[in-house]
Amino acid sequence: MSAGLRWGVLGAGGIARQFAEDLRSDGLGLQAVGSRTREGAERFSTQLGGIASVYGSYQALVEAPEVDVVYVATPHPLHAEHALLALRAGKHVLVEKPFALNAAQARAVVAEARARGLVVLEAMWTRFLPHMVRLRELVADGALGEVMTLVADHSQQLSADPTHRIQDPALGGGALLDLGVYPVSFAWDLFGAPLTIDSRSVPTATGVDRQTAVVLAYPGGAQAVLHTALDLAGRNDAVVLGTDARVEIAPTWYAPSTLRVVRPDGTVLEEFDGRGPGRGMQYQARELERLVREGHQESPVLPPGESIAVMETLDEVRRQIGLAYPGE
Structure with missing residues (x-):
């Protein structure tokens, strides 16, 4: 110890x-x-x-x-x-x-x-995993040029039992808070505060969100295109697009993973393996x-103020899609 x-x-x-x-x-x-x-x-x-x-x-x-x-x-x-x-x-x-x-x-x-x-x-x-640390270094060093786009998904095929916590509004159920928080936090890490938030969603029979898509827009034209679902087994990969290169994060991007830095002509500039022991x-x-x-x-x-800001973004998404929890 x-x-x-x-x-x-x-x-x-x-x-x-x-x-x-x-x-x-x-x-x-x-x-x-x-x-x-x-x-x-x-x-x-x-x-x-x-x-x-x-x-x-x-x-x-x-x-x-x-x-x-x-x-x-x-x-x-x-x-x-x-x-x-x-x-x-x-x-x-x-x-x-x-x-x-x-x-x-x-x-x-x-x-x-x-x-x-x-x-x-x-x-x-996810913020603290080695491959995400390396991604921030690449962005800070200008290796990607101007970073313009994030595309990230977190979709899993979870329980359809209406009594399961993921389906229960009283337990904060739905795809957004359980799974969608990952790509939303990723977008905040990469771009900071969005100028606009646009959301679309489909509910479950219990009234929580079954799948939700979010587009965040930023100064200079950058965008984050995010998706989450609780009853679909997605690839769960992510890509960050810059003017000089892109970063491809292999499934599962929010767990210990690998990334590749790829030029527009397909040349691989770097391969990084951030996998290690445990989860x-x-x-x-x-x-x-x-x-x-x-x-x-x-x-x-991940300063506490940013955790608050991520929650503010999730609150706005929930407002747009009509997802409220008992007692709020």
Whole structure:
């Protein structure tokens, strides 16, 4: 185990297990798990081969003196509530994407973290993957010329069961917040704030979005063409087009992947392999640990203000397509 932070995992579902596996395989300090019930936390611990501290409530987890940072991995509508719970207990927080259910909740979380001098980071793990780091370097170095277009899709064939969380409005279901947040965040990373947002969508029988297309337009004529669907198995590749070259990111672009830099005449200038061990969720954990170790509160890769801005974009898309969640 590293001499870094001691991590507590809040939530005991599939994404929490994947994160915990990557955390442990990278030598980072998996210290505790908290679930709604003691049984759920103990089952999670057993699946991971044993975790030192097991708690049967979220409150007990965030108050645990042996926990330095909390990873929030509960359903979307609970992200803000549980991030605030951890922050008010004096813990740094890594909160699963989407950062919150809406921008108002996101602003409340960020304000609390800033007031308490704590780190809060959105677990948009894609931002921290090696191939995305390399893409930002290529753009910054001018290797692509003027970057004009992003085309990115995140489409999966998920459960059609109307009681499944992806189909449930009460759990923030639909393609947009679960899957579409990835390409929207990618567009923000590449281009920043859009001038205009145009969205089209098709609903499921339960009233969440089945598939959604978004076009973001930027100063100088740049565009991001984004698509997401919850019942279609897409290629899940992405391409960034510049005047001098393009970057092709192989499926699955939002997970550890490879990229190629290709000139307009087809000449391949570079091939980069960013694949590595595990699912790749350890890189975001390393970034949070770096921030704490070096005394920084906000990551330049994904500052909290940008997580709020991504949520504002998602709010506008939902307004355009008529997708509202109970209790908002």
